[in-house]
Amino acid sequence: MTTRILIVRTSSLGDLVHMLPAMSDIAAHVPDACIDWIAEESFAEIPSWHPAVHEVIRVAHRRWRKHWWSAQTRRERAALRELLGARRYDVVLDMQALMKSVWLVRQTHGVRHGLDWQSAREPLASLFYDVKHRIEFWQPAIIRQRALAAATFGYEVQGAPDFGLQAFTDHVTVEPAALVMPSASRDDKLWPAEDWQRVFDDLQGRGLALRLLAGNEAERARARELIQGRDQAQVLPRMGLREVAGELARACIMVGLDSGLTHLSAGLGRPTIGIYRASTPVRTPLQGSAYTASLGERGQAPDAQSVCAAIAQALGA
Template identity: 65%
Template structure:
């Protein structure tokens, strides 16, 4: 959604944007300079105890905040029943996708204005088109994720430390996923690690929980210059990614974030398809594999070679 925010800011210069976001990811919209307020939603946490007194109080608080402000446009960019439920609580003209365009068609019944956006297109394209139809402009140019602040900080650090000369370059690896059918074979990861170490890169592996930490630790056993990064908030991860020589990761939000930050990024798809969610960014990207057809070791190594010269 970030490029759509950049488009809105460019074409509707006096726009004041509030963004509803799941609390675990609320840092991300706060990075964009066009977003004024981030309103946190805790749907994932609430659904575990929906009718408890504390959760009911939190939901009442959110409803009160949404009712207190009248918006010119209320735009649902997810087209899910859970997001439509939130849209219905906000005051203003409600826009969203039509029945054939929405991921969950029933969500379209909750909008005042419905837009047609072809479903087969990549997600970044769909979001930009939906925003353009809502605000009446034409999408132009490459996607701008609005993350230039991270890029400038990384460039400043690189100049001050001269990473390449001092052997301080690193590659970020995301080898874990919430589903086992997304995982890539250990031997294939080791081949990638060997090539990156030959290129002078230390390895920094990301892990989101104890199980992923154990897997990442086992993967780098015997590799010098490799570490599992302690768990960090999303802003700290973005800073880490922005300074990396490249990232190689499974299809995950952090792999997509690396591409959005303009780093050479290789995504390994095994249980999902890159047709709708390819990596998008200003540097080299490779979205390899597909649902049920993981990329070969050779294909990933060939992409690593391209990323090394990007």
């Protein structure tokens, strides 16, 4: 008998990557699980890559909130409400525990599971669940999400996390190139140019080409400035998430600031070095099947020497 499951976790990119191992766990432990997932339209590709996910239901909170009462937004919200209202799930699992996710949960039909008052980031969200689970807050996000899924469906978490991204990594040819993400959504996450130069010297000294990622024109300008005068270095054109995932899978190492793409690299099983400056890696460390290093701490960025040492370890030097 099919168990119909709805996962509610809308954003962000890194958070959705952290969710993927829990989907692998559910598929392994819940017979005939049919998993739908509500995700923000900008990141909806991420859950669609997991073979256990049947359908991704798109929402557009980030776009809607700018024009909440416009005619188009009202039509799209009504269509979503009609779609959710027409379906019945055995389990609706809110893995975000925010009031914006509760807004979605309340439109669903099924037994609603979520975090309890002490576990939720926004405790008021717990009031709207039929079944509440206590999960320790200060632990890595991947462990926390796997634990919540296990508590919901009654199994024990076992083994290393499986991100379900083998479609990108099976039969791929790894190239002598380092993928670099020197940009971030906030300026307080940025790393000094002189430190990047030392890292670039190290990578190119190992015979690796440099390929820099950039999401907008300002990021592209910064990236071009960082590699100015360097041979075997390029700023990649703007790409969709699938194309970026392909680039990550082919790179022999990835070095980046704390960003969703850095976490995606780790999930793809690539050696990955993460540079933390404005956030703590305690709750969101890099985790994957290859070597990862989560360097730095909120208010204390790692130095270039530490990053180069991690690169040496990642590449087995």
